[in-house]
Amino acid sequence: MPKTQNGIQYPGPSDTHPSAAWWQTLATSIDYALRSGDEAVKAQLAALGVVVDDLGVHIEQDYLLKAEAQEFGIAGPPNVLGIGTVTPGETADAEIRGESPSQLLDLTLPRGLRGVPGPGGAIGLVETEDEGMFVESEQFAWRWDNTVGKRLLVREGADERMVWGDTGWRDMSATLIAENGWTGVSTFQIRRVGDQVFFNLWGLTRDSNASGTVGVANLMPDGFRPPISVYGLIPTSVYTRFYINVAGAFVLISPPTLSFCTVSYVTNQSWPTTLPGTPA
Structure with missing residues (x-):
């Protein structure tokens, strides 16, 4: 040089x-x-x-x-720009602080628009002392109730409704008393699953002096009664007619010896507040 x-x-x-x-x-x-x-x-x-x-x-x-x-x-020398603080605010803003070649970028970010709802979160289980399991998510809550049979209820907001229920078989034999020549009632059972009612009856006979009918008023308790009178035939050696009316009365007409029958129908009554009879 x-x-x-x-x-x-x-x-x-x-x-x-x-x-x-x-x-x-x-x-x-x-x-x-x-x-x-x-x-x-x-x-x-x-x-x-x-x-x-x-x-x-x-x-x-x-x-x-x-x-x-x-x-x-x-x-x-190359500048290194890192992220400093990020804080919420009404309007967006950005500020660079520090001296080159090492500086920080501070950001102020407003809340964005609400996004599309995502899938529901994991369902949590909470055990209660007297009503089994309580199942809850952000959208709804399920409650398992054991106080009147077994029921599954769903709550949405302030509203709660039953989606499934089962009373189990209940023994009503003590309430069916044979009269007018009818004897030998060994078993009478009733059950409700959802809106479907079932009952079993067997061991009912009549002697030669029987009047031909047997009836029990208010046999079917609240929560088990049909919306209209239910009529049917029970196939035995001859057909036995029966009906159950909306008041819960149960009537058999001209049966011979009745060894066994099973009857079912749909009810529109609310779920019973107490269970009849005893567990079968």
């Missing part, structure tokens, strides 16, 4: 550095200041980090390199 009269090297025309001419001018100016003592030139050099005085030349290298970069856009 060429040198000034005082031995200071500076870039020559063959140097391909983008700021070669700038460095050449700087070296020439330093050389001139040393020779002439020109205060104006010294002041210009001092602004670039080069001090020329009676003791010689003092160069602040970092300052000088920064001056070069500012003059010619020479790339400095």
